[in-house]
Amino acid sequence: MKGIAGFYFVKSGETISRCRARGVFKNQGIKPAVGDFVEFEEASGEDDGVVREILPRKNSFIRPFVANVDCFVIVVAAANPDPVPQVIDKLLVTAEQADAESIICINKCDLAEAGKKREKAAESIETIRSIYGGMYKVICTSKDDEESLRSLRDAIKGKTVAFAGASGGGKSTIVNRLLRRREMETGAVSDKTSRGRHTTRHAELFSLDEEEAKILDTPGFTSFDLQNMKMEEIGNYFPEMAKRAEGCRYDDCMHLAEPGCRVKEALTAGEISQSRYDSYCAFVEEARGKRQY
Numbered sequence: 460m461k462g463i464a465g466f467y468f469v470k471s472g473e474t475i476s477r478c479r480a481r482g483v484f485k486n487q488g489i490k491p492a493v494g495d496f497v498e499f500e501e502a503s504g505e506d507d508g509v510v511r512e513i514l515p516r517k518n519s520f521i522r523p524f525v526a527n528v529d530c531f532v533i534v535v536a537a538a539n540p541d542p543v544p545q546v547i548d549k550l551l552v553t554a555e556q557a558d559a560e561s562i563i564c565i566n567k568c569d570l571a572e573a574g575k576k577r578e579k580a581a582e583s584i585e586t587i588r589s590i591y592g593g594m595y596k597v598i599c600t601s602k603d604d605e606e607s608l609r610s611l612r613d614a615i616k617g618k619t620v621a622f623a624g625a626s627g628g629g630k631s632t633i634v635n636r637l638l639r640r641r642e643m644e645t646g647a648v649s650d651k652t653s654r655g656r657h658t659t660r661h662a663e664l665f666s667l668d669e670e671e672a673k674i675l676d677t678p679g680f681t682s683f684d685l686q687n688m689k690m691e692e693i694g695n696y697f698p699e700m701a702k703r704a705e706g707c708r709y710d711d712c713m714h715l716a717e718p719g720c721r722v723k724e725a726l727t728a729g730e731i732s733q734s735r736y737d738s739y740c741a742f743v744e745e746a747r748g749k750r751q752y
């Protein structure tokens with residue numbers, strides 16, 4: 460459930476045991492991650508428990524250090540801050556690589572109803588829906604709209620979910636609402652020096668009472684490096700490209716300037732969105748720059 464200063468908190472049924480990791484883990488450079496399934500000895504009396512074995516992981520991430528994420532909820536504000544498709548795409552690509560599902564949560568939808576940014580916000584919602592709606596589940600929320608939060612609860616039922624997205628979109632607010640916590644951990648976004656506020660500084664797993672969903676509450680997942688991603692594999696993580704790549708003339712088509720490229724044809728025909736394709740090209744460039752020869 461969480462790891463703090465060399466202690467690992469393991470939940471079994473309703474009991475949480477404070478554990479140490481088995482000694483050999485350290486020598487092998489292994490560390491239990493939040494979200495891990497483990498074999499362990501329960502704590503008893505004064506004695507801490509012991510984590511004996513870490514079961515194989517479905518996926519894992521370095522920062523924040525969490526494992527076994529079923530689903531990413533990518534939170535993006537309709538406005539304040541304005542959505543940036545490339546940020547969304549990078550998170551989607553990372554989720555695809557990790558074989559995790561993604562849900563796009565357009566938050567602050569109240570801003571499309573009233574206020575100065577009304578039209579801009581409404582337009583952003585439409586844009587995001589049209590780019591992503593055919594491929595990913597898109598849910599509109601606002602923090603005070605219970606019904607919208609209920610649809611998000613329904614969508615994550617039975618899953619271990621991590622919230623991701625640019626700072627200020629409302630991740631902490633939504634997580635707190637889902638967990639029915641007070642809003643103590645949200646607020647001033649850029650005030651990094653103020654330590655007065657209670658902010659999420661380590662990862663922790665919380666269970667949603669009735670729904671059985673598990674929420675990874677983390678400070679991170681605002682953006683990713685495309686760690687270890689080869690430029691050749693990036694197209695696999697854009698579903699609309701992956702499904703067309705078979706139709707390209709060359710097996711190793713990068714969908715950049717090759718003749719007979721089915722992806723470029725689909726782009727020209729308007730079947731693939733320009734913004735997705737632009738993200739793809741940017742990620743390929745990024746991976747090319749990191750390539751080790």
Ligand SMILES: Nc1nc2c(ncn2[C@@H]2O[C@H](COP(=O)(O)OP(=O)(O)O)[C@@H](O)[C@H]2O)c(=O)[nH]1
Nearest residue numbers: 566567601602626627628629630631632645646
């Ligand atoms: N208008 C509006 N503001 C929201 C909503 N959700 C969050 N906010 C505000 O957006 C700001 C950033 O929220 P926070 O949860 O800290 O974002 P995070 O950085 O993604 O964790 C806070 O001032 C919140 O009160 C919403 O649905 N509507």
Ligand SMILES: [Mg+2]
Nearest residue numbers: 630631632645
């Ligand atoms: Mg936050």
Ligand SMILES: [Zn+2]
Nearest residue numbers: 707712714720
């Ligand atoms: Zn191609």
